[in-house]
Amino acid sequence: MTQKKDVKIHVPVLARVEGEGALELDIENSQVASVKLRIFEPPRFFEKFLEGRDYNEVIDTVARICGICPVAYQMSAVHAIEHIFDIPVHPTVRALRRVMYCGEWLESHGLHIHLLAAPDFLGFANAIELGAAYPEEVKRGLRLQHVGNKLIKLFGGRSVHPVGVRVGGFYRLPTRSECDAMVSELKAAVEECAQLVLWTASLPLPEDEQEFTSVALQHPEEYAMNEGNIVSSLGLSVPADQYQNHFEEIQVPHSTAFHSHLHGKPYLVGPLARVNLNWDSLHEPVQQLLQKTAIDFPSKNVFHSVIARAAEMYYALLEAIAILESIDLELSPVNVTPKSGVGYACTEAPRGILWHRYEMDQHGHVIKATIVPPTSQNQARIEDDLRNALNKFDLTKSDEDIRLHAETIIRNYDPCISCSTHFLNLTVNRKCGES
């Protein structure tokens, strides 16, 4: 007769992710029976208290959804509102918003690679231990993250919850001399950043090819950030206002974050999805650098996300330099006249597409807001990945080994749990058939 044994591993808080979550794993006869990524980030009801706020208050409010990617929230909101008011985005504003977004990509990616992800790949518990063994690499990462923060500060006064963005443009544009000083700092970081890309490619990343659908914004003339159609590796291409016709949010009992599906199935958003779909729009030096790594994009190994992230930091540096060097800073004030209506916008947050919808009255006050953050979009994909990857993993290994591998998989997605407007400890329930 078969004796059944339950094994439980409980880890109270998942480390090195932004926000709080947990994982529950049921293993039966050395096969994964069920995976539940529990996101217990307390709900904050942002969509409700946006109601009644006026258009510029919305920009300051949504920043508070996420301390790590406030610019992304401001960008999706400002574009959705300008869509309602029929305000065309001035080319100077458009270019400078791109630069500000580059700052956030540098900051957020730099933070994730060095403080959150790299310790996993090199066998350290955290960045402080990693820093003792790889001091130069960690210092380089912190410097690049810092340059990103300075870039955000140039437009917003501070890097967390910046205050510079408003409907119609910016409250204040940087001066020529401020831009020049910034360009020198960015240029000084280029070579270090190229080294970073090669370093990420040299990390002992797990080999794990899987089938998945990539989803990202795509723009014919540039690596998309604030503008473009939402496209998928299966051939979807729709503007932001048709998002809800193809993507669906589902509430699952084990999580305060919604799961998102594209045509009923999980999908990937974020740096790897973007590089996979938008390779052609990367600057040539970025492509050349990636070609040196001998990794082929599009890639089916989600662990290549860390390389894609570093490549996007390199892209962000080059893009910010190119724009700030040539930008004409003369700009007449934009007239903002509120209108009633519904507006949509989708932009590329560091972790993937961030979709906003606002309904406003004639005074420019919010009637209804809907926000779909990237982490809730990746959540179903993460569960899929865990099922696939752990079934390939030797599940007779110790609970500790399984836990570490599962955490590595989750952290690789850079889940930003705080962002889950409406989003780990680990429990393994093991039923072993023993003869």
Next chain:
Amino acid sequence: MRIEKQIADSSPKPTLAVHKFTSCDGCQLAFLNLGEALLTLSELVDFTHFAEAGPVNPEASVDIAFVEGSISTPDEEQRIKKVRENCKYLITIGACATAGGLQALRNSSNMDEWRAAIYPSPEHIDALETATPIKSHVRVDFELWGCPVSPRQTLAAVRSLLSGVKPVLEEEKVCLECKRLNTVCVMVAKGLPCMGPVTQTGCGAICPALNRDCYACFGPAENINTFSLTSRLHEIGLSAEHISRRYWFINNFTPEFQQAGHNALVANKHDSKERR
């Protein structure tokens, strides 16, 4: 021996925990955004618990506990008590921990309705009726205001404790910082509805420096005259509802701003009666 002195004398070095409750994670970035200074700090103190940075020991005894976020779930109510028991010195960081934060806006709403409006199955959402500051639950030794707090504030607090002295409270108004920075007053010069006269500084007066009005993300300053500011905002042309929204924003749950927002609405009702 004074508690600050005890912390400074901790051997081999003082231990530090960073705990997260209901928040956006932005105040923890005051540590994670330090750049290379983060490595220097990790030589001066031992980060015992800081989940986002790696170390997870939520129940370990520490000298200093930094607490981010407000209390908004039954679990958090229990957890904050343990944090208090396990630390010598508790410092709240940011508007959520210190004053309840933006999410405290739900305290004056119907939570069941809100839950049902957002979640198809609201029964799975375990949240308290209110989001409240840490001091409503346990004793707090020092408060750092701001949404978000800046590295300047957190480092100054750590440095003070490492030197065995109590950290210094900054309670003066944004206006004073504008004067020191030579920033032209946006309320006087441009008629913007600036909240600087009632808001404490610590942010570096960045909003007026960017040609915009302060929106009070650092909370009420000492000795404020909200009555006077409210009448000025009326003169500038703001409606009573708009004025109350100015107070009921990031630090809506502070007694000063609660009252001022309420007064702005009530005063308006009296005015309309008199006119009739």
